[in-house]
Amino acid sequence: MLAIVAPDRWNRLGSDSPYWNPKTETLDRERLEALQLAKLRRQCEWAAARSPWYRRAFAQSGFDPDQLRSLSDLQRLEPLTRAEWMTSQAEHPPYGQLPTIDGAGAIRVHTTSGTTGMGPLRALDSRKDWSWIAEMWCYAVWGCGVRPRDTAYIAFGYGSFIGFWGLHYAMEKVGVLNVPGGAQSTEARVRQIIDFEVTVVASTPTYALRLAQEARSLGIDLRESSVTRLILSGEPAGSIPVTKALIEEQWGAKAFDTAGMTEIGTIMVFECAHQPGGTHIIEDHFIEEVLDPDSLEPVDYGERGERVVTSFGRGAIPLLRYRTADLVCRVPAARCSCGRGFDIYEGGILGRVDDMKLVRGTNVYPRAIEAIVREHGEVDEFQTLITREGIRDEITLRVEMKPDWDASGWDRLARELHKRLGLAFEGLNFRIECAPQGELPRFELKAKRTLDRRDVPMGAGR
Amino acid sequence: MTVDLMGNPLTDAEARLLDVYSELKALCHEDLEPVAAANVRGALALMHNVVCSLGLVYEHLSDLGV
Numbered sequence: 001m002l003a004i005v006a007p008d009r010w011n012r013l014g015s016d017s018p019y020w021n022p023k024t025e026t027l028d029r030e031r032l033e034a035l036q037l038a039k040l041r042r043q044c045e046w047a048a049a050r051s052p053w054y055r056r057a058f059a060q061s062g063f064d065p066d067q068l069r070s071l072s073d074l075q076r077l078e079p080l081t082r083a084e085w086m087t088s089q090a091e092h093p094p095y096g097q098l099p100t101i102d103g104a105g106a107i108r109v110h111t112t113s114g115t116t117g118m119g120p121l122r123a124l125d126s127r128k129d130w131s132w133i134a135e136m137w138c139y140a141v142w143g144c145g146v147r148p149r150d151t152a153y154i155a156f157g158y159g160s161f162i163g164f165w166g167l168h169y170a171m172e173k174v175g176v177l178n179v180p181g182g183a184q185s186t187e188a189r190v191r192q193i194i195d196f197e198v199t200v201v202a203s204t205p206t207y208a209l210r211l212a213q214e215a216r217s218l219g220i221d222l223r224e225s226s227v228t229r230l231i232l233s234g235e236p237a238g239s240i241p242v243t244k245a246l247i248e249e250q251w252g253a254k255a256f257d258t259a260g261m262t263e264i265g266t267i268m269v270f271e272c273a274h275q276p277g278g279t280h281i282i283e284d285h286f287i288e289e290v291l292d293p294d295s296l297e298p299v300d301y302g303e304r305g306e307r308v309v310t311s312f313g314r315g316a317i318p319l320l321r322y323r324t325a326d327l328v329c330r331v332p333a334a335r336c337s338c339g340r341g342f343d344i345y346e347g348g349i350l351g352r353v354d355d356m357k358l359v360r361g362t363n364v365y366p367r368a369i370e371a372i373v374r375e376h377g378e379v380d381e382f383q384t385l386i387t388r389e390g391i392r393d394e395i396t397l398r399v400e401m402k403p404d405w406d407a408s409g410w411d412r413l414a415r416e417l418h419k420r421l422g423l424a425f426e427g428l429n430f431r432i433e434c435a436p437q438g439e440l441p442r443f444e445l446k447a448k449r450t451l452d453r454r455d456v457p458m459g460a461g462r
Numbered sequence: 463m464t465v466d467l468m469g470n471p472l473t474d475a476e477a478r479l480l481d482v483y484s485e486l487k488a489l490c491h492e493d494l495e496p497v498a499a500a501n502v503r504g505a506l507a508l509m510h511n512v513v514c515s516l517g518l519v520y521e522h523l524s525d526l527g528v
Contacts, residue, residue, distance in 0.1 A: 021515050021516070023516055023517065024515065024516070024517060031468050034467075034468045034469075035467055035468050035517050038467040038468070038517075038520065039467065039520045042520045042521065043520075046522055100522075100524065101524050105524050105527070126522075126523070126524050126528065127503060127504065127507045127527075127528050128506075128507045128510050128522065128523045128524070128528045130507070131507040131508055131510065131511055132510070132511060132514075135511045135515065284515065284517070285515075312514075312520065315522030315523070315524055316524065
């Protein structure tokens with residue numbers, strides 16, 4: 001006769017540890033780097049033996065995996081850019097020369113959204129690589145306190161964009177009851193979150209706010225729901241303090257930031273339960289360098305620079321020194337009290353190296369605008385529009401207010417936003433406009449709230 | 463193998479996990495029925511997470527169809 005294992009017993013398996021992988025998450029720096037070096041040597045040998053791209057790149061850089069004596073030796077290899085990857089893909093369709101396998105050796109292909117005009121980037125994964133992708137999400141899921149007793153709702157389209165696919169499988173691996181939220185209206189998603197007594201919701205930061213907005217319109221107060229945690233990804237806003245606070249206030253739940261990219265297939269950073277104001281780098285599976293984007297020299301702790309990632313995970317697509325264009329500020333692990341040895345990106349992903357806009361000589365960062373706008377809880381949605389009028393650049397903040405907002409307060413709000421944005425951006429004169437209800441776009445993935453129309457001919461449609 | 467990638471001696475549990483992993487790899491070389499061949503590879507992919515994340519082994523498995 002088979003013994004019946006009580007559900008509670010499963011819930012307790014390993015659950016006393018705050019870490020998914022205590023052995024490596026608590027390594028000191030010296031041992032962590034020894035582990036990274038051992039993996040790096042093997043990954044470089046693999047790339048040299050199997051990837052036509054890297055065989056050529058190593059020869060051009062005079063880089064020999066046998067000569068790797070320390071992590072700094074990796075800097076002798078020229079960084080890889082997205083443009084180079086895309087060019088290789090265009091010249092050797094459909095996957096380019098980076099992969100070590102062809103489609104016959106893979107079980108999945110995912111693509112980026114292809115907004116750069118060169119078509120989508122296509123990423124192959126083997127069975128082992130796909131399992132690893134879910135594994136990286138497990139560090140985040142477990143690290144923020146999700147346990148097998150939880151019920152998760154993943155508000156995601158489950159399409160060819162890789163997004164939260166890995167999180168879905170991570171939830172299953174941990175033993176969480178998973179409610180896939182694909183192909184649903186926002187209203188249906190809100191109702192399922194309530195009906196299934198969901199305790200963890202995963203979405204982009206923007207969509208977390210959209211769900212809260214929809215719940216309000218349905219007369220549902222999410223603060224009275226079962227949800228205790230939100231796992232955020234896909235946009236920098238998950239670590240913008242005011243946006244995060246707004247999400248936490250509207251849901252009555254803790255919000256945890258993560259960040260990843262299609263090029264690595266998964267996440268490389270996560271926010272632990274201690275919420276240190278940033279995200280831990282999963283350093284036993286990645287080497288993350290922070291470089292000056294112009295000189296490509298490493299910057300010190302506490303300085304902003306561009307993320308350059310080396311991944312140990314994918315064998316089908318080895319990724320060595322890949323320039324991500326993500327803007328970050330790395331600080332030591334000790335900044336957090338959780339006990340992990342993994343360093344932290346303070347404030348998460350701070351934006352894109354290339355999303356800064358130059359307006360009348362002033363650097364304008366979309367993230368900084370959002371941080372100011374989100375201080376005003378009465379704002380439902382917003383959009384920044386940059387135009388050229390004659391020879392002069394203009395920047396306009398369009399603001400859509402919540403439906404129950406008292407319009408008599410508009411003048412004061414507009415003055416306040418004008419003043420705060422001017423102070424933040426060297427006196428730049430923002431026009432502030434009130435947009436009609438429902439006019440501004442809502443986003444499920446990767447919100448695009450800054451529109452630069454300076455290259456659009458007069459009269460062209462918006 | 464008696465040490466991990468950092469030179470630490472393997473614990474008893476780590477040695478047993480490594481044995482399971484090695485046995486699954488060995489089975490991939492056998493001529494198995496589809497039901498066994500596919501599920502052994504699925505199990506090997508999962509076990510790779512264990513031995514790689516614990517720093518016991520670092521390798522890729524595409525030559526085994528994994």
